[in-house]
Amino acid sequence: MLVVALCNQKGGVGKTTTALNLARAAHLRGVATLIGDLDPQANTTTTLLGHAPDADGTETVADVLSARSDAVLGDVITGTGWEHVDVLPSGGDTLADVGAELVTMGPGREHRLREAFAAHQALDGARRYGLVLLDCPPALDLLTVNALTAADRVVIVTTAALFSSDGIARLLSTLAAVHRYSNPDLDVAGVIVNSFERTRRQRHWFAELLERAPAPVWQPPVPKATWIAEAVEAGTGLDEWNTPAAAALADTYDGYLSHILEGTRPR
Ligand SMILES: Nc1ncnc2c1ncn2[C@@H]1O[C@H](COP(=O)(O)OP(=O)(O)O)[C@@H](O)[C@H]1O
Ligand SMILES: [Mg+2]
Numbered sequence: 317m318l319v320v321a322l323c324n325q326k327g328g329v330g331k332t333t334t335a336l337n338l339a340r341a342a343h344l345r346g347v348a349t350l351i352g353d354l355d356p357q358a359n360t361t362t363t364l365l366g367h368a369p370d371a372d373g374t375e376t377v378a379d380v381l382s383a384r385s386d387a388v389l390g391d392v393i394t395g396t397g398w399e400h401v402d403v404l405p406s407g408g409d410t411l412a413d414v415g416a417e418l419v420t421m422g423p424g425r426e427h428r429l430r431e432a433f434a435a436h437q438a439l440d441g442a443r444r445y446g447l448v449l450l451d452c453p454p455a456l457d458l459l460t461v462n463a464l465t466a467a468d469r470v471v472i473v474t475t476a477a478l479f480s481s482d483g484i485a486r487l488l489s490t491l492a493a494v495h496r497y498s499n500p501d502l503d504v505a506g507v508i509v510n511s512f513e514r515t516r517r518q519r520h521w522f523a524e525l526l527e528r529a530p531a532p533v534w535q536p537p538v539p540k541a542t543w544i545a546e547a548v549e550a551g552t553g554l555d556e557w558n559t560p561a562a563a564a565l566a567d568t569y570d571g572y573l574s575h576i577l578e579g580t581r582p583r
Contacts, residue, residue, distance in 0.1 A: 317437065319448040320505070320576055321467035324474055325487060327454030330510030330538065331473045332359045333548055335451040337569040338576070340553040343398040344566075345573070347446045350393065352377060352429075353406035354463050355453040356415070361405040363551050364396040369405040378407025378414040381428045381462065383421060389436040393443070397551070402443070411459070418458040425458060426498040430466040447577070456490045464491065465498040469505040471576065472529075476509050476521040476537065488530055504531040506575055512537035534572050538565065 322331045322338075335351055342349040353360040353369070354377065361369040361376075369376050374394075379387035393402050407414065418425045436442050450463040464470060470491065474483075495502050507529045512518060526533050538544070544565070547557050554566040 321450040321463040352404040356412035358406035376407035378410040429462040464494040476518040509537035511540040
């Protein structure tokens with residue numbers, strides 16, 4: 317089981333879009349995949365299940381993380397319309413509450429998700445996953461720290477405009493702290509640039525990223541295009557979108573998945 321966190325403290329950069337398209341690529345390859353939605357905004361869950369996470373009163377990742385519940389992963393994981401892909405649903409507002417609960421929880425609070433995965437792995441008959449994708453919230457909070465502590469690898473999702481030295485510095489200092497205090501094996505696998513436009517300005521930022529990013533910047537970047545958002549909203553894969561551009565982008569995500577699974581580091 318390879319656990320990969322998709323991370324950036326900025327909202328709207330494309331973490332959820334990336335998580336869903338990587339899960340789709342894994343579905344097409346037949347890799348047993350779990351997509352964990354750690355964002356209280358629950359966009360991944362809503363897209364894959366077609367309804368808000370706790371609308372039907374079922375337990376969610378919030379219950380797994382909370383000390384007030386005995387729920388384990390197996391109680392919470394749900395199948396999706398994509399064969400081989402299951403979802404660990406976000407708890408919406410409940411997950412935001414549990415994020416606050418973690419702040420006062422004391423020792424071990426960074427390890428809640430990691431321990432939940434370890435307990436799941438130790439169970440006889442539990443569903444086994446080749447890949448776990450963790451869609452992080454737009455904050456460097458304890459939900460993100462739980463994802464980073466549970467992860468083998470982190471993929472930074474960004475836009476080519478954002479990488480001011482501030483943004484990267486803050487993210488890197490969190491990654492360094494997690495590396496030091498709660499997950500010494502955490503590996504920064506790569507950087508995915510989303511919503512790329514071939515303007516002068518974006519090409520400038522992209523070039524700077526290539527030089528300064530803490531990990532390989534995977535090529536090509538994901539273009540900015542309305543149909544990408546539309547495909548996610550419709551809950552369909554790019555492979556089902558039936559245009560040459562969408563098919564090419566599906567191949568790009570498949571290439572990113574290769575980098576993730578094989579750990580190759582092309583510049
Ligand atoms: N490459 C893209 N081109 C056009 N729209 C995009 C692209 N990537 C994401 N979006 C849209 O931008 C918004 C934010 O993306 P999202 O993946 O939810 O970001 P995050 O999870 O980082 O907050 C969503 O409405 C999404 O559909
Ligand atoms: Mg998101």
